[in-house]
Amino acid sequence: MATAARYAKTAISLAIEKNKLEDLFTDILYIKEVCNVSSDFIQFINNPIINSDKKSKTIQTIFDKKISTFTLDFLNLVFEKNREKLVPEISNEIIKQYHLHKGIIAVTLTSAYAIDDKEKNDLKLVLQKQLNKTIELTEKIKPNLIGGFILDVDGKQLNMSVSNRLHTLKKQLIQSK
Helix, strand or coil: CHHHHHHHHHHHHHHHHCCCHHHHHHHHHHHHHHHHHCHHHHHHHHCCCCCHHHHHHHHHHHHCCCCCHHHHHHHHHHHHCCCHHHHHHHHHHHHHHHHHHHCEEEEEEEECCCCCHHHHHHHHHHHHHHHCCEEEEEEEECHHHCCCEEEEECCEEEECCHHHHHHHHHHHHHHCC
């Protein structure tokens, strides 16, 4: 993890210096998506039989005209240093560093049902006021929550779901016997 964080920090610093931060971020989101949906891509970059030069040339072909030259050069450096197995981790770290630099906090709202856009915007506004940060809200639906919600903010969780309340009540009833 430390190696991935160092590569990410270097990429972010250089992108800021070269005024390519937004290009890098957009490209990394694309690369992360490729990593998430293509097990073949992950197997390819993790394959110890294929040398780094061949991997680098293949990466050039795969991502040519899909990502910026800046990001492609960075990826080539990663492959040149035989760190290609770290591409998914480096991608995640770049996203974290970008969010840190931009003052963005990722928030996940998990609820039993989808909430409408007005409720989402209201929640974002409240969180932005409280945290004095820009909020990137992701919504997840889990019907087994029954009702209420779970809010994950920067590694902290607020569980206000009905299923959690029922579970807590059950524990209290068992302990009081």
